[in-house]
Amino acid sequence: MSDESPQGDADAAETVEEIAIADPVAAAVVEGFPGSVAVESHGQSVVYVDRGVLAEVTKRLRDAERFTQCTDVTAVDHAADVERVEIPGVVRERFEVVVNLLSHPRNARIRLICQVPEDDPTVPSVTPLFPGANFPEREAYDMFGITFDGHPDLARILMPDDWDGHPLRKDDPIARIPVTFKGDPAPR
Amino acid sequence: MSESMSDVINEPTAEEARLGRQTDEGAQELRPRQHEVVMTGGVWPDDDETMIINMGPQHPSTHGVLRIMMELDGETVLQAKPVIGYLHTGMEKTGEQLTYVQGATNVTRMDYLNCLGNELVYALAVENLLDTEVPERAVWMRMMLVELQRMASHLLFQATNGMDIGALSMMIYGWREREQVLRLLEMITGLRMNHNFIRVGGLAADLPDGWQQATLDVCDNVEAGVAEYETLLCENPIWQERTQGVGVITTEQALALGATGPILRSTGFPWDLRKAQPYLAYDDVDFEVIYTGNGDVYDRFLIRLFEILESVKIVRQCVARMPGGDYRVQDRKITPPPRGRIDESMEALIHHFKLFTEGFKVPAGETYVAIESPRGEVGCYLVSDGTGKPVRLHVRGPSFYNLQSVEAMVPGSMVADAVAIISSVDPVMGEVDR
Numbered sequence: 071m072s073d074e075s076p077q078g079d080a081d082a083a084e085t086v087e088e089i090a091i092a093d094p095v096a097a098a099v100v101e102g103f104p105g106s107v108a109v110e111s112h113g114q115s116v117v118y119v120d121r122g123v124l125a126e127v128t129k130r131l132r133d134a135e136r137f138t139q140c141t142d143v144t145a146v147d148h149a150a151d152v153e154r155v156e157i158p159g160v161v162r163e164r165f166e167v168v169v170n171l172l173s174h175p176r177n178a179r180i181r182l183i184c185q186v187p188e189d190d191p192t193v194p195s196v197t198p199l200f201p202g203a204n205f206p207e208r209e210a211y212d213m214f215g216i217t218f219d220g221h222p223d224l225a226r227i228l229m230p231d232d233w234d235g236h237p238l239r240k241d242d243p244i245a246r247i248p249v250t251f252k253g254d255p256a257p258r
Numbered sequence: 259m260s261e262s263m264s265d266v267i268n269e270p271t272a273e274e275a276r277l278g279r280q281t282d283e284g285a286q287e288l289r290p291r292q293h294e295v296v297m298t299g300g301v302w303p304d305d306d307e308t309m310i311i312n313m314g315p316q317h318p319s320t321h322g323v324l325r326i327m328m329e330l331d332g333e334t335v336l337q338a339k340p341v342i343g344y345l346h347t348g349m350e351k352t353g354e355q356l357t358y359v360q361g362a363t364n365v366t367r368m369d370y371l372n373c374l375g376n377e378l379v380y381a382l383a384v385e386n387l388l389d390t391e392v393p394e395r396a397v398w399m400r401m402m403l404v405e406l407q408r409m410a411s412h413l414l415f416q417a418t419n420g421m422d423i424g425a426l427s428m429m430i431y432g433w434r435e436r437e438q439v440l441r442l443l444e445m446i447t448g449l450r451m452n453h454n455f456i457r458v459g460g461l462a463a464d465l466p467d468g469w470q471q472a473t474l475d476v477c478d479n480v481e482a483g484v485a486e487y488e489t490l491l492c493e494n495p496i497w498q499e500r501t502q503g504v505g506v507i508t509t510e511q512a513l514a515l516g517a518t519g520p521i522l523r524s525t526g527f528p529w530d531l532r533k534a535q536p537y538l539a540y541d542d543v544d545f546e547v548i549y550t551g552n553g554d555v556y557d558r559f560l561i562r563l564f565e566i567l568e569s570v571k572i573v574r575q576c577v578a579r580m581p582g583g584d585y586r587v588q589d590r591k592i593t594p595p596p597r598g599r600i601d602e603s604m605e606a607l608i609h610h611f612k613l614f615t616e617g618f619k620v621p622a623g624e625t626y627v628a629i630e631s632p633r634g635e636v637g638c639y640l641v642s643d644g645t646g647k648p649v650r651l652h653v654r655g656p657s658f659y660n661l662q663s664v665e666a667m668v669p670g671s672m673v674a675d676a677v678a679i680i681s682s683v684d685p686v687m688g689e690v691d692r
Binding site: 078111112113114116118138139140141142144146147148150151152153154155168174179181200201202203204205206209214226227228229230237238244 | 513610
């Protein structure tokens with residue numbers, strides 16, 4: 071009996087740890103990349119990773135954890151947030167780059183989020199790993215001005231190539247451009 | 259001599275590089291590549307001169323305003339590059355200015371052939387952030403409506419695909435059946451397109467009187483129509499010649515390029531979110547995931563044709579098993595009070611007024627919800643900061659990702675086949691450009 075009680079305590083400690091990171095893939099990422107924080111957002115597995123290792127984490131997930139598809143890459147501008155969820159261990163920056171990965175063999179999704187500061191909006195590209203990230207990364211560049219290092223063809227995709235500014239930034243207000251028509255007579 | 263010549267040709271001068279940056283064509287430049295193309299059936303001039311042409315943005319086969327830059331060697335396409343953005347209207351920016359109540363009118367216009375599906379993915383995302391469960395009847399009504407929408411979308415695909423490939427009568431037949439589905443949707447929702455019917459917390463209204471018979475009639479007619487298309491096209495040697503072995507893509511390519519939906523399923527990969535990650539009540543109804551193994555234009559046509567029949571199957575089950583009860587949650591913070599209550603209750607009037615002026619507040623957080631649209635995985639990434647308007651409303655349109663597979667499918671085919679391939683991707687430019 072006396073032998074079993076410390077064993078039981080260790081088990082209990084392990085279960086607490088497992089509840090904290092329910093998803094084994096997220097736990098593996100946190101273990102392999104110190105500084106990453108795994109959370110559960112509305113039942114979905116989310117890992118906050120350092121932007122420097124975004125491509126390595128994605129590569130690890132693709133090669134070792136069988137994440138077969140990059141379903142989405144997008145960005146968020148938090149400049150005008152009224153309230154922002156505090157995540158312990160994550161230093162919040164203005165921009166976030168969000169990478170959604172899907173594993174068909176596991177039938178699981180995981181979301182990688184990295185914080186991107188305003189003065190150096192640069193993240194490593196995942197296009198060399200998942201060619202399908204080409205268009206969405208171009209869109210994030212176009213809309214937020216975030217540069218994806220290693221992207222083969224980082225050009226604007228939705229806005230005209232000579233466009234000034236990045237429309238989805240919060241400091242790019244709507245109706246910034248006056249609507250003018252050629253040959254429009256001045257107001258009478 | 260030849261080496262120095264090629265060096266001169268390959269390296270752009272400083273002036274060219276500057277021009278490339280400045281003109282609006284520069285960034286979208288298509289650089290000629292060296293390809294090994296085997297050409298048969300004639301004596302070809304021994305030159306390696308290629309031509310770069312633009313197809314679109316105004317071209318009947320491009321389903322709107324898609325532009326494809328193609329490098330041609332004679333009639334053979336060496337490479338193709340989709341150029342998009344001609345229909346960009348800033349809908350994601352607009353979504354940040356609208357309340358959560360108004361948001362449905364915005365997302366429904368993105369994929370205008372899958373309006374109800376887009377409303378559904380948006381509603382599911384907001385409900386996920388709110389932790390709201392909708393009543394059983396709302397779930398089944400949503401499922402029936404989305405399947406009707408899938409039928410309409412695939413029928414339209416049959417029409418336009420036939421038209422693009424040269425089966426012009428197919429266009430009339432496809433439109434004929436789609437019209438019946440749209441009339442039914444008009445009877446239920448009040449609108450033919452852009453319904454704004456699936457709302458956060460349920461639906462806008464209950465089903466109208468006589469919906470069962472009307473729905474079953476449409477199911478019968480669509481089924482008869484599909485049987486006709488099958489007779490007309492499936493065994494048609496001209497059709498087969500035109501589509502089989504054209505635009506082949508492998509499973510690995512499709513996965514790597516982010517392609518979903520019929521493109522992925524045509525490569526022998528039976529992935530359908532309705533089965534794999536069931537939402538609504540899809541785990542409760544009986545249907546099959548249609549998939550084939552050749553990955554060509556013909557297979558994508560077949561998959562969409564037989565998915566219509568699977569949708570008919572689901573709709574019939576919905577009609578037979580439609581549960582009673584409420585069609586929306588009775589939470590006055592999310593859904594408006596019944597019209598009658600507004601006249602007699604001050605509280606109901608206030609709730610109604612608040613809901614439609616400032617909307618409701620959603621707890622801070624972020625979520626990604628994905629469902630199976632007729633074109634693949636449509637996802638909604640929603641970020642809230644606890645106010646009445648989203649910080650970010652991002653819609654992952656399947657066509658946006660599927661278009662990238664054109665680059666992999668077109669090279670090596672004829673120009674006319676390129677038209678068939680673009681058609682088989684079934685892009686909706688509204689959701690590509692948003």
